[in-house]
């Protein structure tokens with residue numbers, strides 16, 4: 001009955017594409033690239049669609065104009081994400097900052113997070129931390145370059161972001177010697193892989209609960225408890241430190257103080273603190289993008305493959321080196337970026353965060369990369385009350401799925417949407433961008449939009465800037481596989497590209 005009962009009156013609902021008996025549109029979710037399947041049905045059936053997974057309704061939003069309407073007119077109404085997949089879990093339950101409903105707890109945490117880590121002043125205070133980590137990232141690459149070692153950029157970039165955020169939130173790096181760093185990175189990767197299951201569990205939780213089926217509960221609880229162990233040790237370390245002496249506060253200190261504060265606006269618990277860290281540690285979005293930026297576009301790769309397969313030279317090594325040098329040094333994007341960097345940053349020092357406002361082309365590359373390959377292509381919100389949108393009625397408690405990927409490739413709003421054109425974010429086109437701001441949704445929008453976007457731009461800008469400023473890149477494999485995949489719900493490359501860095505500028509004075 002739970003599964004098969006008919007949804008309520010459907011006269012005023014948005015249109016619905018053909019569905020399967022019983023399962024409704026479930027098959028669309030089973031596709032390996034869900035965002036693309038959704039994009040396809042939206043282009044055939046319309047920008048606002050009503051979907052049904054068994055009897056659970058979903059509304060799919062795939063146009064900038066509807067996104068504009070919902071985020072402008074119904075922002076508070078859509079400021080919760082819906083039922084968490086399991087309550088007992090520290091991270092996937094309602095104590096998580098990401099999944100918490102819009103209310104006092106979420107407001108209190110958001111205020112703390114903005115004031116202490118993600119707001120402009122907090123970002124300014126932690127600048128030295130990131131500068132040190134960027135330098136370390138550079139030296140690690142340089143060392144590998146000297147040994148002609150292959151680098152998996154994804155892994156190196158993850159070290160950079162993981163160590164920077166670790167220092168910002170717990171006051172120290174994740175120890176590499178005792179395997180702590182590796183353990184945390186492993187947990188991050190595992191939890192990303194789980195995000196698709198989290199989506200299913202969220203969607204089907206209610207009917208399955210009634211049937212007593214614990215969908216993926218064991219896997220989620222397993223990751224939760226392993227994360228819990230790591231975070232508990234961080235917490236204990238901090239509590240001991242707080243008792244002894246107190247020098248410079250990090251986010252963990254602030255949260256522990258708030259936990260003890262009897263007069264705080266909201267009484268947070270140990271679990272709240274841990275679950276906030278889970279979201280913070282899961283910022284894995286850098287990986288794939290850097291690779292795409294460096295090599296510019298798919299076409300570049302495809303040309304490269306053709307040339308390789310054509311066998312220009314007998315020595316693969318020489319071909320690769322020559323071609324890569326040509327590709328990396330000559331494509332217009334890389335050339336223009338290097339020109340900009342050489343004139344603003346020069347060659348005698350490493351790029352710094354404070355250079356970013358003077359590097360508009362670098363920033364445009366970052367934005368364009370995030371437009372074409374949004375790491376979070378779909379995000380969900382739940383309607384508190386029923387309302388009209390796009391001329392249709394959507395009932396209370398319906399979950400909206402916003403397809404940022406489709407919106408940012410909508411030919412009605414973007415010229416040549418499938419082409420990599422950083423120039424679209426430059427100069428006089430600024431006004432147009434401001435006006436249609438909701439066609440750009442890489443970081444979501446409204447009050448539940450990503451509070452880490454400024455920090456993310458800094459990570460991406462400085463990391464990509466450094467990699468282009470200081471190295472040329474050589475690909476090791478002859479055949480480059482460009483397949484995209486969703487790792488969990490995160491857009492990434494199916495086969496991480498490995499390459500060899502070749503130093504452009506050999507050494508900078510060490511600052512830290």
Ligand code: HEM
Nearest residue numbers: 098283285375376379442443444445448449450452455456
């Ligand atoms: C390229 C990097 C990043 C991308 C593409 C990204 C994207 C997103 C998206 C799409 C959402 C959901 C927004 C919505 O529902 O409207 C989100 C939420 C969130 N992001 Fe990010 N993010 C990035 C980096 C970061 C960083 C660096 C942090 C913090 C260190 C962060 C912390 C968060 C948090 C805490 C939320 C939940 C906000 C809430 O529920 O109120 N993100 N992010």
